[in-house]
Amino acid sequence: MINIIQIKVRGYHLDIFQHVNNARYLEFLEEGRWAFFDEFGAGTELMEQGLAWAVVNINIDFRAEGNFADVLEVHTQFSKLGNRSVTMKQRIMNAKTDTLVAEADVTYVCFSKEKKAAVPLPDDYKMKIQKALEESD
Incomplete structure (x- = not known):
């Protein structure tokens, strides 16, 4: 399973060099993950169980600049x-030029609010994630 969203670069996304500020890419990636989880169906149900996805690591490689009015596609899987x-593997592509702008690996843990610690993923989610992984191979 792969989810793709589009984000148009606005003036407030730019830094002094007039290209997308590196911190904005974190927001673009997060928006992509929220859209992915909306489609995947892993939000409300987990919260009702007292569980949440907690980001524990993000690695980003910046490959090309994003500029004002570019349409960037965030691919998430x-x-x-x-x-x-x-x-999760995420890629940000310039929709017009098909240029890779940035790519990231984001690791989440299943976090128990009650225990304040990482806990094993519920079996139904493990199976659902495994199926999504197999589909994307």
């Missing part, structure tokens, strides 16, 4: 499944 964690 699962890439790795652990007992308590899941890693």
Whole structure:
């Protein structure tokens, strides 16, 4: 499963050099993950169980600049499944030029609000994530 959203670069996304500020890419990536989880269906149900996805690691490689009025596509998919964690691969592409702007690996843990600690993923989510991984191979 892969989810793709589009974001148009606005003036407030730019830095002094007139290209997208590096911190804005974190917001673009997060928007992509929220859209992915909306489609995947892993938000409200987990919260009702007292669980949440907590980001524990983000690695971003910047490849090209994003500029004012560019339309950027954020591609999001699962890439790795652990007992308590899941890693997502994200790519930001310039929709007009098909240029890779940035790519990131984001690791989440399943976090129990009650225990204030990472806990194993519920079995139904592990199976659902595994299926999504197999579909994207």
